[in-house]
Amino acid sequence: MSDRQLHLNVNILNVGFYGSAWRTPRADPQGFVDVGHYVRTAQIAERGTFDAIFLADAPALSDRPEYRPFYALEPTIILAAVAAATTHIGLIATASTTYNEPFNIARRFQSLDLASGGRVGWNVVTTADAAASRNFGFDNVTAHATRYERAAEFTEVVTALWESWEDDALIADKATGAFLDLSRVHAINHSGRHFTVKGPLNLPRSPQGHPVVVQAGASEDGRQLAARYAEAIFSVANTIEEGRAFADDIRRRAARFGRRGEDIVVLPGLATVIGSTEEEARRREEELWSLIPGDYSLVRIAGILKVDPAGLTLDRPLPDDIALPVDGSQTFFRATLDIARREGLTLRQLLRKLGGGTGHRVIVGSPESIADDIERWFRAGAADGFNLMPDVLPEGLEAFVDHVVPILRKRGLFRSEYRGATLRDHFGLQRAQGRPSIPALAG
Numbered sequence: 001m002s003d004r005q006l007h008l009n010v011n012i013l014n015v016g017f018y019g020s021a022w023r024t025p026r027a028d029p030q031g032f033v034d035v036g037h038y039v040r041t042a043q044i045a046e047r048g049t050f051d052a053i054f055l056a057d058a059p060a061l062s063d064r065p066e067y068r069p070f071y072a073l074e075p076t077i078i079l080a081a082v083a084a085a086t087t088h089i090g091l092i093a094t095a096s097t098t099y100n101e102p103f104n105i106a107r108r109f110q111s112l113d114l115a116s117g118g119r120v121g122w123n124v125v126t127t128a129d130a131a132a133s134r135n136f137g138f139d140n141v142t143a144h145a146t147r148y149e150r151a152a153e154f155t156e157v158v159t160a161l162w163e164s165w166e167d168d169a170l171i172a173d174k175a176t177g178a179f180l181d182l183s184r185v186h187a188i189n190h191s192g193r194h195f196t197v198k199g200p201l202n203l204p205r206s207p208q209g210h211p212v213v214v215q216a217g218a219s220e221d222g223r224q225l226a227a228r229y230a231e232a233i234f235s236v237a238n239t240i241e242e243g244r245a246f247a248d249d250i251r252r253r254a255a256r257f258g259r260r261g262e263d264i265v266v267l268p269g270l271a272t273v274i275g276s277t278e279e280e281a282r283r284r285e286e287e288l289w290s291l292i293p294g295d296y297s298l299v300r301i302a303g304i305l306k307v308d309p310a311g312l313t314l315d316r317p318l319p320d321d322i323a324l325p326v327d328g329s330q331t332f333f334r335a336t337l338d339i340a341r342r343e344g345l346t347l348r349q350l351l352r353k354l355g356g357g358t359g360h361r362v363i364v365g366s367p368e369s370i371a372d373d374i375e376r377w378f379r380a381g382a383a384d385g386f387n388l389m390p391d392v393l394p395e396g397l398e399a400f401v402d403h404v405v406p407i408l409r410k411r412g413l414f415r416s417e418y419r420g421a422t423l424r425d426h427f428g429l430q431r432a433q434g435r436p437s438i439p440a441l442a443g
Contacts (some may be wrong), residue, residue: 006378006413007265007385007427009092010045011054011234012038014069016392017271019300019356020291022069026395032069035081041394042082045089048401049415051426052090052121053082054214054234054387059099060131067296076108083116090423092121092214092232098147099127099136102157102195109211110162110203118207118422121232122158123214124225126151144330148221150194155213155229157197160188162210163434164200208422209432218246219330227253231429232265234387236335238361243268243382265427268377269360270386274399278366285364288391289352297356298347304332304358314348335359360389367403374404375413 014032015022022029031037042053055075063070075093083091091112095105105122113120126147127133133141142150169184188199215222215230226233227250237243243266251261273288275281295309302309305322312318318340324333336359340350355362363373377383390396408414424431 005415005428006374006408007267008048008050008414009052009054009090009234009267009385009387010041010050010397011056011269011387011389012041012393013056013389014071014393016396017355017362017389018288018292018391019064019068019296020288021392023291024288024392024395027392029069031393033072035073035078037393038073038078039082039085041397042086042089044394044397044401046086048397048405049418050089050401051385052092052119052423053079054092054123055079055094056123057094057096057125058129058132059096059127060129060135062129062131064296064300067293076112079112079120080115083112083119088119088418088421088426090119090121090212090426091116092123092212092423094123094125094216096125096127096132097151097154098142099132100154102154103161103197103199103201105154106158106161106201107203109158110201110206113206113208113211114203118209118424120206121212121214121423123216123234124151124155124229125216144219145221148219148225152225152228153192153194155225157188157190157192157195159210159213159229160190161197161199161201162205162432164188165204166434167205167209170204205432205434208424209434212423212427212429217331218334222331223250223253226250226264227259228257230264232267232427235266235268236331236359237268237382238335238339238359240377240380240382242338243377244380247381247383263429265384265429267385267387268383269389270374271355271360271362271389271391272370272396272400272404273355273362273364273391274367274370274396274403275364276366276403278369281364281366284391285355289355292356297351297354300356300358301336301347301351301354304336306333312347314351315346317344317346318350332359355391367399367407370400371404371407371411374408375411378413 015027021027057075058071079091079093109122128141130141164186166184169181171178171181185200190197212231213229214232215226216234235246247266254261273281273285275284299309409416
């Protein structure tokens with residue numbers, strides 16, 4: 001095997017990437033509220049020695065629920081069940097910095113990290129969904145810059161809480177009666193624009209120190225947040241050039257924060273449709289596409305672009321006057337518009353290319369061709385691996401694990417067995433070190 005190894009997560013998008021996935025013969029329409037569905041999917045990924053499962057989240061009833069399953073179960077609840085049913089695979093969950101408090105998130109994720117033996121990651125998002133805003137007492141989405149300012153302070157506080165204990169603070173010596181060394185536990189005494197948190201956390205450190213910090217977002221503010229805090233990034237890239245430019249940019253920014261850019265794992269999203277042959281894969285894609293209701297993708301893409309769907313025409317290119325949204329998701333807006341403009345696509349062609357999705361790359365083909373594609377991106381430095389989004393779950397993941405993973409292993413790109421027990425081990429990251437910089441409680 002080469003020194004540099006590919007990383008693979010599976011993004012469990014309910015019952016699959018395609019909005020029509022739940023209508024296919026082997027899919028379970030109730031899977032989105034069945035913890036067993038997530039457990040089974042995670043066990044397949046673990047059989048394939050994947051680095052982690054990844055769970056997105058939206059604290060609202062959204063994403064055209066009249067047509068497809070949606071985000072329902074709270075992600076850390078799912079991961080607790082998965083942790084009990086697996087032994088090695090990493091567990092990454094999304095939690096918003098806009099609609100939570102730092103102490104609660106620090107405690108929840110550190111608890112899960114301890115319960116799983118050090119396999120957890122926290123995906124930091126700011127949530128640009130209007131329906132979510134209304135669920136938390138806001139009439140409008142908080143301004144983009146304000147969300148990211150809050151997110152930076154939020155992440156700083158969470159990290160400080162995780163690092164408020166030194167490794168050997170917990171003594172638990174029955175003979176002497178000494179349980180906790182308070183000289184090694186530190187209040188954080190944070191007082192900022194958005195949060196005032198004294199600390200410390202009421203939990204010791206885990207086998208990996210603390211959860212891995214993951215980030216998803218490619219706007220200017222998102223890149224700054226990632227460069228400062230993220231250890232793994234779920235990105236959007238549709239060409240090798242885009243992927244390489246994003247990774248290089250993040251690593252340059254990270255260096256300005258005194259970080260080593262090579263310590264950040266960059267994982268573009270990748271949706272897969274796999275057949276035993278190219279022709280079979282295309283037939284599968286056509287079947288999935290034929291089951292998507294006509295206006296589902298149209299209204300969905302209009303929401304991403306923040307335009308009135310009535311102003312879009314299927315057999316014409318996107319209008320020239322579409323403007324970057326001030327408060328929406330800039331990442332998917334840019335990705336969607338860039339694909340359409342670069343390739344001169346009509347709206348119908350764009351929707352088909354995206355699989356009715358939101359800007360991530362979709363590849364359709366045989367196991368060999370998909371392995372070729374992944375290898376090209378990896379060797380070109382455009383990706384350290386991928387956040388995979390199979391077309392239908394769990395069968396699309398089974399196809400990848402049973403037919404693509406063996407090819408990647410044969411080429412020396414991917415592990416045949418786990419060589420560590422924590423998520424940091426899988427990602428090749430160092431154990432998180434504490435950084436107490438304030439007086440201990442005993443003082």
